[in-house]
Amino acid sequence: MSGGNAVELSGVTKIFGEVTALDNISLEIGDGEFFSLLGPSGCGKTTSLRLIAGFEMPTAGEVLIGGRAMGHIPPYQRPVNTVFQNYALFPHMTVHENVAFGLEMQHISRQDIRQQVGEALEMVRLPGMEKRRPKQLSGGQQQRVALARALVNRPKVLLLDEPLGALDLKLRKAMQLELKMLQDKVGITFIYVTHDQEEALTMSDRIAVMDHGLVLQVGTPHEIYERPATRFVADFIGETNLIPGEIVAINREVAEVELARGIRLKAPMVPGATVGRSVTLAVRPERISLAAAPGPEGMNLIEASVFEVVYNGATTSILLRLESGIVLTVRQPNIAFAVEPSDLREQRVRLVWPIEASSLFMEKTPVEQGKA
Amino acid sequence: MSPTRPARDRDSQGPEERPVLLRIASFLYLRPSLVLALLLGPPLVWMIVVYLGSLVFLLIQSFFSLDPFTGQVIRVLTLATYKDLWTPANLDIFFRTATMAAVVTVTTAVLAFPLAYFMARYASTRLKTVLYLAVLLPLWSSYLVRVYAWRLILAKEGILNWFIQQLDLTRVLDLLLRAPVIGGPSLSVSFLGMFIVFVYVWLPYMILPVQAALERVPRSLLEASGDLGARPGQTLRHVTLPLAFPGVIAGSIFTFSLTLGDFVVPYSLGNSSFFIGQAVLSLTGTAFNIPLAAAFTVVPMGIMAFYLVGARTLGAFDAL
Ligand SMILES: Nc1ncnc2c1ncn2[C@@H]1O[C@H](COP(=O)(O)OP(=O)(O)OP(=O)(O)O)[C@@H](O)[C@H]1O
Ligand SMILES: [Mg+2]
Numbered sequence: 053m054s055g056g057n058a059v060e061l062s063g064v065t066k067i068f069g070e071v072t073a074l075d076n077i078s079l080e081i082g083d084g085e086f087f088s089l090l091g092p093s094g095c096g097k098t099t100s101l102r103l104i105a106g107f108e109m110p111t112a113g114e115v116l117i118g119g120r121a122m123g124h125i126p127p128y129q130r131p132v133n134t135v136f137q138n139y140a141l142f143p144h145m146t147v148h149e150n151v152a153f154g155l156e157m158q159h160i161s162r163q164d165i166r167q168q169v170g171e172a173l174e175m176v177r178l179p180g181m182e183k184r185r186p187k188q189l190s191g192g193q194q195q196r197v198a199l200a201r202a203l204v205n206r207p208k209v210l211l212l213d214e215p216l217g218a219l220d221l222k223l224r225k226a227m228q229l230e231l232k233m234l235q236d237k238v239g240i241t242f243i244y245v246t247h248d249q250e251e252a253l254t255m256s257d258r259i260a261v262m263d264h265g266l267v268l269q270v271g272t273p274h275e276i277y278e279r280p281a282t283r284f285v286a287d288f289i290g291e292t293n294l295i296p297g298e299i300v301a302i303n304r305e306v307a308e309v310e311l312a313r314g315i316r317l318k319a320p321m322v323p324g325a326t327v328g329r330s331v332t333l334a335v336r337p338e339r340i341s342l343a344a345a346p347g348p349e350g351m352n353l354i355e356a357s358v359f360e361v362v363y364n365g366a367t368t369s370i371l372l373r374l375e376s377g378i379v380l381t382v383r384q385p386n387i388a389f390a391v392e393p394s395d396l397r398e399q400r401v402r403l404v405w406p407i408e409a410s411s412l413f414m415e416k417t418p419v420e421q422g423k424a
Numbered sequence: 425m426s427p428t429r430p431a432r433d434r435d436s437q438g439p440e441e442r443p444v445l446l447r448i449a450s451f452l453y454l455r456p457s458l459v460l461a462l463l464l465g466p467p468l469v470w471m472i473v474v475y476l477g478s479l480v481f482l483l484i485q486s487f488f489s490l491d492p493f494t495g496q497v498i499r500v501l502t503l504a505t506y507k508d509l510w511t512p513a514n515l516d517i518f519f520r521t522a523t524m525a526a527v528v529t530v531t532t533a534v535l536a537f538p539l540a541y542f543m544a545r546y547a548s549t550r551l552k553t554v555l556y557l558a559v560l561l562p563l564w565s566s567y568l569v570r571v572y573a574w575r576l577i578l579a580k581e582g583i584l585n586w587f588i589q590q591l592d593l594t595r596v597l598d599l600l601l602r603a604p605v606i607g608g609p610s611l612s613v614s615f616l617g618m619f620i621v622f623v624y625v626w627l628p629y630m631i632l633p634v635q636a637a638l639e640r641v642p643r644s645l646l647e648a649s650g651d652l653g654a655r656p657g658q659t660l661r662h663v664t665l666p667l668a669f670p671g672v673i674a675g676s677i678f679t680f681s682l683t684l685g686d687f688v689v690p691y692s693l694g695n696s697s698f699f700i701g702q703a704v705l706s707l708t709g710t711a712f713n714i715p716l717a718a719a720f721t722v723v724p725m726g727i728m729a730f731y732l733v734g735a736r737t738l739g740a741f742d743a744l
Contacts, residue, residue: 107647127650134651140644144666153662154652205652 057119058083058209058241059104064113066099066265073099075265076113081209081243081258086235088244088252091262092288097245098137100262101211104243106130118208128157133202137213139194141186147173147197148182154205172204175234192223199231209241216251228255249289253277261285283413286334293340293380295333296415299325307412309333312376317352319410330415337369337383339409343402351404356380358396370396372403486718497714505715509723514703518723521700524615525683528622529630529676535623536630536675537668543631544638559628567625571692574621578611578693585611608695618693625689626682630675637671638664673735680731684724700724 059081066074074096081087089097102108103115106127115122117131133154141150151169160168173179176196186194195215202210215231216224232255235242246252252259253273260270261284269281280286287294295317297309306318307325319333335352343353356372363386370382382403442450452459488497489504543555562570577584588597601607601614608614641664649659687701694702700720707717 105647105651107650127647128653128655132651134648136644136648138642138644140642140648142645142648142663153649153654157653157655157658201652 056083057081058085058117059243060116060119061100061103062114062116064100064103064110064115066096066103066108067111072265074103074110077262077265077267078113079260079267079270081241084239084241086232086242086244086255086257088246088256088259089262090246090249090252090259090289092247095262096265097247097262098213101134101213101243101245104130104209105132105134105211131208132211133205133207133209134211135195135198135202135213135215137215137217139186139198141194141197141201143186145185146182147178147184147186147189150186150197151201151204153201158205168204169200172200175203175238176200177230191218192227195219195227199234203234203238203240206238207240209243211243211245213245214247215244216246224251231255253289261288263288280334280411283332283334286411286413291337291381291383292334293337295335295374295378295380297331297333299327299329299331302327306407307331309412311374311378315354315375317354317410318407319412320408322412322414324414325412332413332415334411334413335405335409337381338367340380340382340403340405341384342370342382342396343404350407352407352410354403355400356403357400358398361394361397372401482718482721485715486722488715488718490713490715495712505719508716509719514720517698517700517703518727520697521684521724522727524619524622524699525680528619528626528683529679531619531623532627532630532679533634533672533676536627536634537672540631540635540638540668540671541664543635544641559631562625563628568688570625571621571688574617574624575612575692578617578620580610580612582612612693613695614693618689621689621693622683622686626679629678629682630672633674633678634668634671637668637674641667676735677728677732681724681728684727 057080059079061077061079063076063078064074065072065076077096077100079100089100091097099108103110104117106122106125109124122130142153145153148169151172152165155165155168169182170179173181176199178193178196178200181189181193181197186197189197195218199215212231216227219227228251231242244252244255253276256273258270258272259276261268261276263284269276269285271279271281276285276289280289280292283294286292295309295311297311297317299307300310300316301308302321302325305321307321309317309319309331311317317333325331354374356374358370358372360371362369362371364383365386367383367385370384372380372382374380380403484501486505487501487503488499489502490496491498539555539559543552547555576582579585585594585597588594597611600616601610606615606619608616611617611620645663645667646659649663650656654662685701687699687705690699690702691705698706700723704717704720707713707720
């Protein structure tokens with residue numbers, strides 16, 4: 053059924069003894085796509101990659117690469133290469149020998165190997181390091197060697213397992229950009245594992261957000277950030293304010309949510325919402341603004357008191373408490389302020405945000421909780 | 425200060441109030457070299473006096489000579505003893521011993537590798553413990569007893585011959601025993617038998633370091649190799665073996681030097697062709713030529729030094 057898919061997982065489950073690492077997940081990853089698997093530690097990201105690479109066999113379901121079912125095809129016959137979480141460079145080989153390894157296994161002529169290795173090292177901007185051993189390289193350089201070692205084989209799909217995990221922030225940012233440009237250039241499908249949401253948002257064409265062996269949402273960075281499918285996704289990707297309440301009225305496209313004491317907020321309707329349900333209303337800190345006067349129609353308005361103002365450099369975070377005790381964060385860019393934020397401390401202020409900037413998530417009813 | 429002051433409040437304690445142990449600890453903490461000296465001193469003294477000291481005496485002894493008439497050691501440095509050493513008969517002994525040591529080493533390495541590989545890669549924790557015990561168990565009983573037991577096993581009337589008869593392979597054995605040099609009247613009096621026993625007694629010393637080396641090879645390297653298109657055999661040749669090689673070298677240092685210096689096995693299973701150990705034994709015993717015995721002992725040390733330098737040039741320690 054899939055022609056243009058580089059990789060497809062269909063109903064894949066992986067069980068290790070007692071642990072269900074992957075629970076019936078299905079993914080379709082397009083040709084040439086930069087696809088990220090994002091999720092907290094232990095959610096099954098590495099396991100997914102290992103299933104695609106062939107180091108593990110699925111307990112149930114199927115892995116397809118280029119439309120071909122992989123069944124029990126061993127790793128050395130799969131058209132994929134991996135950049136390992138810890139690089140896994142061969143310590144007894146030089147950089148050149150490491151990069152040449154894959155080509156040598158294919159019995160390519162010595163001359164071609166030298167040329168292709170040279171090109172690959174140039175591509176990752178590491179020329180002149182051929183004779184060094186992995187131990188004599190910095191973390192970032194090792195990472196590039198690992199990348200060159202995989203790319204030189206021109207795989208159909210490149211699997212990257214937190215390749216930037218060990219690098220410091222600055223180098224990490226630089227490598228993110230480089231990786232992205234490299235992927236554009238070589239046109240290979242990248243499946244990129246990370247638990248850093250910012251990294252995933254920056255680099256990916258599409259992201260799959262995972263938790264506890266489940267895929268919660270697949271979408272573009274924009275969709276994932278702006279329209280999170282679940283409360284977990286909203287909370288995991290970026291910062292978000294979560295306000296509990298109960299639906300008290302539904303007017304066509306808009307649901308009205310009551311927090312404690314008659315305070316109401318509005319949010320776009322979602323399927324399954326009914327009057328009387330407990331919900332969580334989510335809104336991003338940067339979508340909220342402080343208002344002098346009540347906003348126009350179509351805005352949410354709520355009063356809160358400022359208890360802390362935190363300067364972050366590019367932005368300022370204002371922490372506020374609602375009357376119900378819920379803490380909200382408002383984040384504003386540090387450009388011209390109407391009021392100096394630090395003067396706001398201990399003040400009561402009005403917060404406004406557009407109705408469509410809020411998302412609604414159903415709280416599980418006790419029955420559903422029992423099932424999950 | 426009030427008497428209810430909490431005892432753990434370190435800041436409020438004057439230095440004069442500190443317990444003695446704490447003061448000793450601080451004193452030592454500020455002088456790491458003193459700690460090092462205290463730690464290393466005793467074993468170092470032991471090493472230098474007992475170990476290196478006796479080696480130096482051995483070396484000096486080998487440059488003394490024996491008065492051929494009185495049988496007294498002449499305590500004058502000379503090369504005369506080394507000239508005595510340089511006879512065709514003695515060179516034969518060196519060659520024979522070194523060849524045996526080399527063959528035993530290669531054989532133990534070949535036998536040890538699969539077991540060590542299994543222990544490191546596939547065995548469960550429990551099975552691994554059992555295998556460790558199985559490898560080490562023979563070392564718990566006396567080495568003399570085990571060699572003697574092997575002599576009985578290999579004897580003409582022994583259990584091995586009986587098995588060979590049952591399997592109808594007596595002719596094969598006879599053919600082997602009729603071979604020059606390695607053969608003999610029976611397995612218990614032949615180089616072949618000696619070789620079997622040497623391999624048996626030194627095998628644990630090869631298995632353990634090779635297993636330790638294999639254990640240290642991260643699984644991710646083997647996966648990376650497969651990922652890059654290497655079939656299992658290619659991974660073994662290009663990744664596993666090179667990384668396990670330092671372990672093989674470590675094991676071979678044991679098996680090689682232990683075979684070079686051994687006299688029990690040649691004494692129990694050999695014929696009139698001496699090995700180095702036997703020569704040293706007879707020189708210290710009946711012949712009482714201590715300088716020549718010392719010179720004999722210097723030779724395996726030289727061979728070992730040569731071996732280690734060779735191993736290093738071959739890059740055996742590169743992956744360390
Ligand atoms: N070989 C294994 N045996 C048993 N359990 C395993 C094995 N490999 C993974 N698991 C379990 O499967 C789950 C998913 O592991 P996985 O390595 O895929 O997580 P991850 O998302 O890569 O996490 P991280 O971000 O920490 O690397 C974890 O609960 C882990 O303990
Ligand atoms: Mg992982």
